């Protein structure tokens with residue numbers, strides 16, 4: 304199955320907003336100049352669900368972060384971008400991932416991991432519908448496994464190690480939001496380093 308051609312404007316808005324928060328206005332400007340996506344310098348994407356911009360534009364932004372920051376330099380910054388992107392979505396656009404009715408404070412502590420598994424499946428279905436990529440969720444002893452192929456974050460990249468830190472940060476944000484504690488997420492397979500899919504493990508607390 305191939306991915307969608309266009310993605311909702313608000314996804315671009317959220318991505319640029321968090322990149323600007325983390326990298327600063329000048330940092331975001333350099334990335335956009337580097338990517339030749341100058342259209343976003345002149346005009347921020349709108350906060351709606353209209354499909355104006357290409358899937359490729361999204362991948363261009365995320366891969367440029369790695370090209371500009373370098374493989375090891377990108378790690379902390381991109382993880383932070385992913386985490387903040389999750390929190391901004393939960394704040395201003397929870398409907399994107401069907402989480403508008405989730406109230407973590409109301410979940411009893413002993414039910415939080417189970418609830419996370421449930422909510423993450425809902426979010427994954429929504430992500431599949433938005434991106435058109437194939438997502439697989441597995442529940443294992445070690446924790447929740449999420450696999451993506453093709454991957455909108457690392458398309459076209461060749462790296463030594465796993466590189467989809469935005470997804471790592473995003474999943475860590477979602478897990479932390481629901482479980483109320485810091486949760487470790489690791490990427491164990493990555494298409495950019497030659498694997499056939501990207502694979503993320505949310506380590507069971």
Ligand SMILES: [Zn+2]
Pocket residue numbers: 454455456457458466467493494495501
């Ligand atoms: Zn990837």
